[in-house]
Amino acid sequence: MDNDNQISIETVYSLKDIAQLSGVSVATLSRYFNGQKVRRSTEEKIKEIVDKTGYTPSIAARFMRGRSTGVIGLIVPDISHPFFSMIAEGVMNEARDNGRLVLCGSSSGSREVEKRVIRQFSQSILDGLIYIPVGEAEDIPAIETFRNLPLVVAVRLNIFKNVPHVYHDGEKGGYLATKYLIQLGRTRIGFVASFWSPPCTNEELLEYTNAHLAGTFSSIHRFKGYLKALEEAGIPYDPKLVAVTTYSHQAGVDAATALIGRFTNCNGIIAMTQIVANGCVSRFKSQGYKVPEDLSVIIFDSNKQKADYAYTNVELSLVEMGQIAVRTLDNLIKGKKANDICIDVTLQVRETTSFLHPRENDETI
Amino acid sequence: MDNDNQISIETVYSLKDIAQLSGVSVATLSRYFNGQKVRRSTEEKIKEIVDKTGYTPSIAARFMRGRSTGVIGLIVPDISHPFFSMIAEGVMNEARDNGRLVLCGSSSGSREVEKRVIRQFSQSILDGLIYIPVGEAEDIPAIETFRNLPLVVAVRLNIFKNVPHVYHDGEKGGYLATKYLIQLGRTRIGFVASFWSPPCTNEELLEYTNAHLAGTFSSIHRFKGYLKALEEAGIPYDPKLVAVTTYSHQAGVDAATALIGRFTNCNGIIAMTQIVANGCVSRFKSQGYKVPEDLSVIIFDSNKQKADYAYTNVELSLVEMGQIAVRTLDNLIKGKKANDICIDVTLQVRETTSFLHPRENDETI
DNA sequence: AATTAAATGATAAACGTTTACAATTAATTA
DNA sequence: TAATTAATTGTAAACGTTTATCATTTAATT
Numbered sequence: 001m002d003n004d005n006q007i008s009i010e011t012v013y014s015l016k017d018i019a020q021l022s023g024v025s026v027a028t029l030s031r032y033f034n035g036q037k038v039r040r041s042t043e044e045k046i047k048e049i050v051d052k053t054g055y056t057p058s059i060a061a062r063f064m065r066g067r068s069t070g071v072i073g074l075i076v077p078d079i080s081h082p083f084f085s086m087i088a089e090g091v092m093n094e095a096r097d098n099g100r101l102v103l104c105g106s107s108s109g110s111r112e113v114e115k116r117v118i119r120q121f122s123q124s125i126l127d128g129l130i131y132i133p134v135g136e137a138e139d140i141p142a143i144e145t146f147r148n149l150p151l152v153v154a155v156r157l158n159i160f161k162n163v164p165h166v167y168h169d170g171e172k173g174g175y176l177a178t179k180y181l182i183q184l185g186r187t188r189i190g191f192v193a194s195f196w197s198p199p200c201t202n203e204e205l206l207e208y209t210n211a212h213l214a215g216t217f218s219s220i221h222r223f224k225g226y227l228k229a230l231e232e233a234g235i236p237y238d239p240k241l242v243a244v245t246t247y248s249h250q251a252g253v254d255a256a257t258a259l260i261g262r263f264t265n266c267n268g269i270i271a272m273t274q275i276v277a278n279g280c281v282s283r284f285k286s287q288g289y290k291v292p293e294d295l296s297v298i299i300f301d302s303n304k305q306k307a308d309y310a311y312t313n314v315e316l317s318l319v320e321m322g323q324i325a326v327r328t329l330d331n332l333i334k335g336k337k338a339n340d341i342c343i344d345v346t347l348q349v350r351e352t353t354s355f356l357h358p359r360e361n362d363e364t365i
Numbered sequence: 366m367d368n369d370n371q372i373s374i375e376t377v378y379s380l381k382d383i384a385q386l387s388g389v390s391v392a393t394l395s396r397y398f399n400g401q402k403v404r405r406s407t408e409e410k411i412k413e414i415v416d417k418t419g420y421t422p423s424i425a426a427r428f429m430r431g432r433s434t435g436v437i438g439l440i441v442p443d444i445s446h447p448f449f450s451m452i453a454e455g456v457m458n459e460a461r462d463n464g465r466l467v468l469c470g471s472s473s474g475s476r477e478v479e480k481r482v483i484r485q486f487s488q489s490i491l492d493g494l495i496y497i498p499v500g501e502a503e504d505i506p507a508i509e510t511f512r513n514l515p516l517v518v519a520v521r522l523n524i525f526k527n528v529p530h531v532y533h534d535g536e537k538g539g540y541l542a543t544k545y546l547i548q549l550g551r552t553r554i555g556f557v558a559s560f561w562s563p564p565c566t567n568e569e570l571l572e573y574t575n576a577h578l579a580g581t582f583s584s585i586h587r588f589k590g591y592l593k594a595l596e597e598a599g600i601p602y603d604p605k606l607v608a609v610t611t612y613s614h615q616a617g618v619d620a621a622t623a624l625i626g627r628f629t630n631c632n633g634i635i636a637m638t639q640i641v642a643n644g645c646v647s648r649f650k651s652q653g654y655k656v657p658e659d660l661s662v663i664i665f666d667s668n669k670q671k672a673d674y675a676y677t678n679v680e681l682s683l684v685e686m687g688q689i690a691v692r693t694l695d696n697l698i699k700g701k702k703a704n705d706i707c708i709d710v711t712l713q714v715r716e717t718t719s720f721l722h723p724r725e726n727d728e729t730i
Numbered sequence: 731a732a733t734t735a736a737a738t739g740a741t742a743a744a745c746g747t748t749t750a751c752a753a754t755t756a757a758t759t760a
Numbered sequence: 761t762a763a764t765t766a767a768t769t770g771t772a773a774a775c776g777t778t779t780a781t782c783a784t785t786t787a788a789t790t
Contacts, residue, residue: 014746025770039756039768054490060428061746064775069425071468080454080684083449089445092471096478101485103436104469104743113461120466123421125490224458319445379776390739404737404786426777429745628790 013055022049034058034067061126071101073121073129074327075114079106083318084132086302087154091130098330102128107134123151128329130154130322143304150332156326157216164338166325170218173314173345174225177270177298180312180347182233186268186296192227192255192280193219194247195271202244202258206237219272222300226270239266247272252279260287268296277311281352284330297352310351317343387414389617398422399432424466428490436466437694438486438494440479444471448683449497451667452519455687463695465492472499487514493694500561515697519690522581529703531690535583538679538710539590542635542663545597545677545712551633551661555647556591557620558584559612559637567609567623571602583728584637587665591635605629612637617644625652633661642676646717659662662717675716682708 015026022045032046049055063069074091076084088104088157095102103124107114115135121129128150153165185221193205195217200208209227210222223242240262242353243255251324252271256279259266269284271277277299281291289295301313324341331338384391387410397403397411411597428434441449441455453469460467468489472479479499486494493515518530546554558570560582565573574592576586588607595602605627608620618635621644624631634649636642642664646656654660666678689706696703 001538006698014747015748026747027749027771028769031769034748037768042769058429058746059488060425060434060490061775062748063425064423064429064746064777065748066775067748078454079444079449080447081456082445082450085447085453088450088469089443089471089473092444092469093473096470096482096485099485101468101489102470104439104453104457105461106454108454108458117461119419120464123424123426124466262684329506339508380778381776391777392740392779393738396738399778402737407738423776426745429747429776430778431745432778725780 013053014151015057018046018049018053019057021053032092045101054353059125068098068127068163068333069125071125071127071324073124073126073131074102074104075107075117075121075129076104076132076250077107077114077134078109079104083302086131087322087325088217090319090324091323093319094323094326098131098326100326102130102156108308109134110137128152128333130325130329133159133244149330152325152329152338154263154321157218157221158214159216164328164332165340166321166328167340167342168316168321169342169345170221171225171228173300173316174222174270176225176345176347177222177300177314178226179228179232180299180353181268181270181296182229182235184268184296184353187235188238188241188265189226189230189268190241190255190259190264190266191223192241192243192245192252192269192271192276193223194245194251194276196247197217198244198246200244202242203239205242205244206239217298222270222272238264241266247276247281249275251275251281252281252341254279256280256283260284267294270300271297271299274299274311292351292353298347298350312350313348315346315348337360375703376699378418383411383414383418383420386418387411407660416480424490427588433492433698434490435464435466436490436492437691438489438491438496439469440466440472440482440486440494441469441497442472442479443474444469451683452497452690453615454692455684455689457687458684459688459691463691465691474499476500491699493517495694497521497688498524503576515694517685517690517697517703521602522586522620524581529693529697530705531686531693532705532707533583533681533686534707534710535586536590536593538665538681539587539635541590541710541712542587542595542665542679543591543594543716544597545708545714546633546635546661546663547594547600549618549661549718551634552600553603553606553622553630554591554595554633554635555606555608555624555629555631556588557608557610557617557634557636559610559616559641560584561612563611565609567607568604570607570609571604583665587635587637603629606631610646612641614640614644617641617646618648621645621648627648630658632664636662636664637682639664639666639676642717651723657716657718663712664717677715677718678713680713681710 007164015029018029019026024042024045028038028042029046032043059069059071072095074088076088079085079088092102103121103126105117105121107117111134126149130152132155151163153159153163155167157165157167159165174179178189205223209223212220241264243258245251245255252275269280271280277297281297284295293299299311299313300316301311302316302318321343324343328338328341378685380391380394383394389407391411393403393407394411397408403517424434424436437460439453440540441453444450457467468486468491470482470486472482476499491514493516497520516528518524518528520532522530522532534690570588574588577585592602606629608623610616610620617640634642634645636645642662646662649660656662662676664676664678665681666676667681667683689708693703693706
């Protein structure tokens, strides 16, 4: 073992110890550690001892006195899912670089578990909480009075009033994807809308969208962009090109089956996730379609995800979303007002719409 | 918003409050919350008020009194990497179900950052720590005296003395993979050994392996299994079939290039990760090889990972590893002795060695 | 009914901070 | 230089637990 790398933290010092050693009172020390001004000479006395002892204030004790602890919470539906773990990476990086710690809980995709996690967290020592609710449905638990804890919601929209939400610009994403496909000459673009649990049928999607302009569903927002691009290009909306489904591989297969069965002449697909797209593509391929020659495919995803194909995708910057969530929470903790933040998206053209961009892939374990 | 789902935690109760409300003394209450026996009738009085108030003891206060906080730490090299995020899911699930919270930090693949995270964690409120060091190299920081904190190392082997390590049975994995390929009639099996930073050349791998029987490198342990299976089958070891490389996609391409360039007649590949295997396969395919007809491929991975191909793989149960790590840490915290745990692995036959098992894939966001 | 054992209550000290208030020191003014 | 004011610093109580002590109540046993 390398001695240079040795990190050994043996003794735990208290403010009293430091007071003893430095000859400065605990009060002054406390003020110093909380950023108040002290005389030059006392500062030097303090610094010397702090360097020598490696002292840092006890999180627990300062929490007991009702002060900030530097710990923020993060609740995600499933930390093993790359979508959320990337956001978590952003959260943890940003938090770490600001001297904060992250208490992280996974709700395992279950509303019930989520409630338990929230309960556990609530009796904890948090300065604030970043919360990604399970699913996109309507039965999200209202944490209206979460012990006055500064709260930021990520990924989802319109969950709580007076709470900042950090989310991607779904409408722009749908618009960019559709517009690009149109530019490629595709006019029969299938829209595969995925829902945790579908609130409407294929035929009702347009109606539902118009009725829920500020809804929580990402598919709906993206669908709005799809409609906008079609309209701009003068392409009439054809409900036959829409498939309302869920988020599984099979859902993608089913959606493709439906699109094929309706003889829509579909030559483009916009799918919400990679897995759904995989299902679609495999179904279309079994019908003799070639990607991207006969069918262009665009998904919503993060660049870093590993896919069966190098999908052209609407890039969802996930690590960045985590960072932004932490910064937003920071503002809230500092008493500033924070608004919803809609994160911009860009289109990344890759193999499923052209051959121009080779796949890049790199990882280490 | 649904009223049934309302989780509102307004008031923070103290032991004194609960004593007042229940008519039970703080002393008895404290004893009750710490698992000591109380009279049936008092227990009922307490339970009623606890249910009504949602009271739970303050983590901070009990930490200050030197008691357990129910918070454990988890340090991973990169939470956005599915390999680690799956372990994290296991850790968080197991912790949550035991009423524990998880303070999670990502070291972003950097030794420097890792040290900072350790420092931050050390001044925290942990009952124990699960530590997955960055990389597999030799310069792992020695946390010999981590404030006497119960410590469990996961994934890596032989890092610290007197600290339990939880890891997969690499030797068995290598053995199973090799044996299966031999059963399929493959006798020219390439072994692509990946290292964070390679400690030896192709030619030296055998020598290095013999010299480092208890090393920290997973490739080495798997290589041992490879050798064992070859020997059992009476197949002589051919160093030309070995490629020492790193963990990137390009590393896989390079390894394949080397194997092809040496005219090894290679008809089987064992690769350490999916990404490396992707690189290998793409290179072999460009030479006209077909998978699995001309080339059988086996990787080490978790079933749930999404791959370019449905790889036959040595299943690394990652979620389970996280759970086991927590249980091991639990024992340590409770003062029991804990030993290293070598987790069993199994071979999952899928498309890259046969067509028997279709791909299954399912996910929700 | 008397004795013993078990459970509970009342009280207070500790843990390491923060903070109101008091006391000191330095800076400014007369 | 003394008096006044401003800037620092010190003292001690408080936060919510746990735990030790001792007294008391309740239940179990003889």
